[in-house]
Amino acid sequence: MSDAFPDAPAGAALLAVARQSLLDEVAPALSGRQRYVLLMAANAMGLVMREIAQAGAATEAWERALDGAGTPADLVAAIRAGRHDGDAALHAALVETTRIAAGIWKAPG
Amino acid sequence: MLDADQRTALCAWIGRTLEAGTVTLDDIRPLTGGSIQENWMLRCRVDGGERGFVLRKDAPATIASSRSRSEEFHIMRAAFAAGVRVPEPVGFCADPSVVGAPFALMGLVSGVGLGPRVVKDTSLGGDRAALAEQLGRELARTHGILRAGSPGAPADDLAFLGVPEPDPALAEIRTLRANLDGIGAVRPALEWGLRWAELHAPPCPEPVLVHRDFRTGNYMVDAEGLTAILDWEFAGWGDPVQDIGWFCAACWRFGRPDLEAGGIAPRAAFYRGYEAESGRGIDPEAVRYWEVMAHLRWAVIALEQGHRHVSGQETSLELALTGRMAPELEAAILRETAPERWGAR
Numbered sequence: 001m002s003d004a005f006p007d008a009p010a011g012a013a014l015l016a017v018a019r020q021s022l023l024d025e026v027a028p029a030l031s032g033r034q035r036y037v038l039l040m041a042a043n044a045m046g047l048v049m050r051e052i053a054q055a056g057a058a059t060e061a062w063e064r065a066l067d068g069a070g071t072p073a074d075l076v077a078a079i080r081a082g083r084h085d086g087d088a089a090l091h092a093a094l095v096e097t098t099r100i101a102a103g104i105w106k107a108p109g
Numbered sequence: 110m111l112d113a114d115q116r117t118a119l120c121a122w123i124g125r126t127l128e129a130g131t132v133t134l135d136d137i138r139p140l141t142g143g144s145i146q147e148n149w150m151l152r153c154r155v156d157g158g159e160r161g162f163v164l165r166k167d168a169p170a171t172i173a174s175s176r177s178r179s180e181e182f183h184i185m186r187a188a189f190a191a192g193v194r195v196p197e198p199v200g201f202c203a204d205p206s207v208v209g210a211p212f213a214l215m216g217l218v219s220g221v222g223l224g225p226r227v228v229k230d231t232s233l234g235g236d237r238a239a240l241a242e243q244l245g246r247e248l249a250r251t252h253g254i255l256r257a258g259s260p261g262a263p264a265d266d267l268a269f270l271g272v273p274e275p276d277p278a279l280a281e282i283r284t285l286r287a288n289l290d291g292i293g294a295v296r297p298a299l300e301w302g303l304r305w306a307e308l309h310a311p312p313c314p315e316p317v318l319v320h321r322d323f324r325t326g327n328y329m330v331d332a333e334g335l336t337a338i339l340d341w342e343f344a345g346w347g348d349p350v351q352d353i354g355w356f357c358a359a360c361w362r363f364g365r366p367d368l369e370a371g372g373i374a375p376r377a378a379f380y381r382g383y384e385a386e387s388g389r390g391i392d393p394e395a396v397r398y399w400e401v402m403a404h405l406r407w408a409v410i411a412l413e414q415g416h417r418h419v420s421g422q423e424t425s426l427e428l429a430l431t432g433r434m435a436p437e438l439e440a441a442i443l444r445e446t447a448p449e450r451w452g453a454r
Contacts, residue, residue: 037426040426040427040430041426043430044426044429044430047430047433065297072295072297073295075297075300076295076296076297076300079297079300079301079304080286080300080303080304082304084301084304085304085308085451086448086451086452087448088448090297090301091301091443091447091448094297094298094301094439094443095440095443097297097298098298098436098439098440098443099440101436101439102436102437102439102440104433104436105433105434105436105437106437
């Protein structure tokens, strides 16, 4: 969070404590569908926490993947047209964007 | 759920379908599972005897590639006739006034279907190698269903499936690209995989009826073994190896990556059942190709599910989260389609 917004705890840290409170204090009292929904909500909150933490790295990785290719839609069109067949540099860049995004979906083990 | 008039109409329809004198509805409740359909469990008294049914109708939003309840019902009827273990197809009601939408009625089958539970709870499903072998045989029977006009084919009512694509893999790729475009999804990693798949598509010697969602999570088991193959809504003519790849793909093993046949058994058991029943050998390279396609297709479906939420069509945390799982599938696709795998075609 930028210095212009000094209120603490900010974004991810506030979500972290909210998530932990739900898991520690609410989840044990629930069962069935209600517990399932709470666990999904906690999962979504964890995902957003990781998304906030990885925002800078994700942007940089996308810039590398798009290097000279224009917009993401331009890159898609170029891949479909066969202009990146077996392109090792693009593959490496996509592995990196995907690694970051997959780590946001599920915390790396 | 149903008002008194609808309950009366439903009982009357069941009575006509079964040619029964009296039908009363003792219990009706929603079943969990099925994010594309609404499923209800019915307990009825038919001429004094107890009967259980499952009623399936469309949920508020459907995804582009799923078939109507009517088509699904006719596919299940063909599978039932071919000896595939499916719930008994009882009847189809096209009249939307009975329960608010057209519906299919099937016999109630007991068992557990939830993928993670089937994989983890080894008190279910009986001997796991035997279960995988039987699933292989069931799939082979499905793939033995012939098109009208094929030698030995019965008069069939699957004409709505259309003419098979001569090149099912390329047709699938066209569909997946169109589905991505349809929801405005811009996914370079998926496009990378689709382009690889386009250049490496294996020929399909003989299109057959493929289930297209044959995996752990879509069959039910009890303590002894298999009770039913479910979820026929994506079936159509295609490459039989597509179903084998879908069943074995790493994304459908529910936390048991070591058990390559759907998280329940080694691959060999599944292949053994399939090869024995079909009399056809399985080409491991073709299966490997279709496992990449499985990840591509599941990623596109996950994005479509997420889009149902994002578009405002159907607000759902479950759908929203499903839409976010695509990167994990993309990571697997990129591993299997690295630059060194672009040479051999």
